[in-house]
Amino acid sequence: MLSQQSTTGFYKAPVCKGLLGCMFLTCTAIHVPMIAHLRQYLACQIPQVIISGQIWRLLFSRLTFIHTKDLICSALVIYYFRIFERRMGSRKFSSYLLGTCTIATILEICTVMLLSQFDIDYHNGGYLPPGLYGLIFPLYVNYFLDIPRIAVSSFIGVPLTGKTVTYLLGLQVASTSQATIISSLCGLVAGIIYRKNIFKVQRWLVVPRFIAKSFDKLFGWLLNSSEPKYKQMGATLELQRQEQTDILEQQYYYNRTQEFRQQRGQGYSERLVDDGVNADGILGYFLRQRQRPTENLEPSQENIQILVDMGFEHARAVEALRSSSNDLETATSILLRQ
Template identity: 30%
Template sequence: MNGGPSGFHNAPVTKTFVFASGFLTVLLGLQGRSLKLGLSYQDIFQKFQLWKFLASIFSFSSTPEMIFGLYLLYYFRVFERQIGSNKHTIFILFSVILSLLLEILALAYLKDPLSNLASGPYGLIFAAFMPFYFDIPVSSRFRIFGINFTDKSFIYLAGLQLLFSSWKRSLIPGLCGLLAGSLYRLNAFGIRKIKFPDALLSVFSRLSWPSSSSSPTSSNGNIVGNVHAYPDQMEGGYPSAPRIPVMEPSETSVATLVSMGFDRDSAIQALVHARNDINTATNMLLESQSR
């Protein structure tokens, strides 16, 4: 399994979030404010500072945390490709807001004025581990020194490194993110049915890099061998009945399914059967994985 096509192809919202997080982390680090980040009991209930509150949502407080955090955010762009930018934006807002509320409740319960939580989008990152665990299939298994691993193991290891990077300071935000991701998956408050007007997301689409895609009339277009192919119509060398032509799946659709963890041959076969409908093909592949 891999993260799909390189770059932020078909993931403009993730691209914006990753660049915003990285930019703020570097900027606040250069200003010497990184050590002051991270919500504390005093920040919430005594001396509220808006800049620190907002910065703590996006900015990591150390370089190692930034490296692992941005890597995971970049990898999880696969979910935006899977559900679309509109629903992924809802997922981001729900995860960030709900995990933040849970962190505030945790601070109110602990009432420790000397400790502060780790800074950064921990809620979003660990909320994304829920669909990663349930919806991304394992595509390969291997052994290292007698220990069984899968292609998903390294993502889990990166998550564990980030979760325990600052012990209690990072553990609480991580657990809050996992809980937020669980509630999203359970469709709490009907959140998975909510959509933004597409016009509100147009700004993110303008931030995506232009990508080249083959024209339907290109030499290797969407028709197999530049001719119509009809399954099951050739019997004894003669056509038995007219059939709907089998269209070759677009490379973009194949890449999207591969980015979800499916192997290329299965993705192509599913798209052929689904007549290049990526949602139908995804359901077919997920059903075959669960058997």
């Protein structure tokens, strides 16, 4: 998840960066002995806070997690879910968090009060578990529906995908107690309600534009991140990993062509070197070569053997050479793009 090549930091994700900073600063503050007394402000007992008018405790209880393991798992999840902020834009993403967190909190309060009517106490006297459940778990709805499932491995017959670790992190955060399970489920329901725009929540739970601009002017210098040097940036982690794999593959095939230089003299590998020693130059050369006209020729055994030595299957090599009229460069390009 934190690979240097497959991630791009918090570029175009200042809200997620601010959430992580707030979480770590608040968690550190409540564990420092000198100011550990601030932990009491995270306590939010239902319905006493409503009766006493201390609604601010609802906000404070959403600031951070008490347990360090929940903090770390949630930080990784938020770091990954920054892809949604890039897709939506910071203002729309903030509106999404505002709407889902508000709905999730209302659902939690209603659930606690409903359970109390049946003398069921999962919350130790009505205390809501502190944490960002109403911010994190609604995003799992979008994550499940919008991010493609790509199998990368299997374990005892169970397929593992690039999304498995993210789900396991969310399960770890949700399974701390019975109260956290309820909070997590309320967050999921809130995500469904907001996505389906039930009761037109997307219209009335919106961050005003002037507030967004004010926050950008006040904290933009602190939260904005510079554009990464790695230019290719997929919309999902799976695409970013694929881009990294493509670059490594291109570099590998370039190294293979270098080995053929001694065998083929000034053949196609020499022309690749003239185009540049980086992967972009090689790929550009392949794409340009695909445009040139070729004659209708049958694949030669020499070209088939070269492609097989490069790691391609014999049948695919023959098919690619036949499609390119025995042009080795075009056939290599076809196989790479497949």
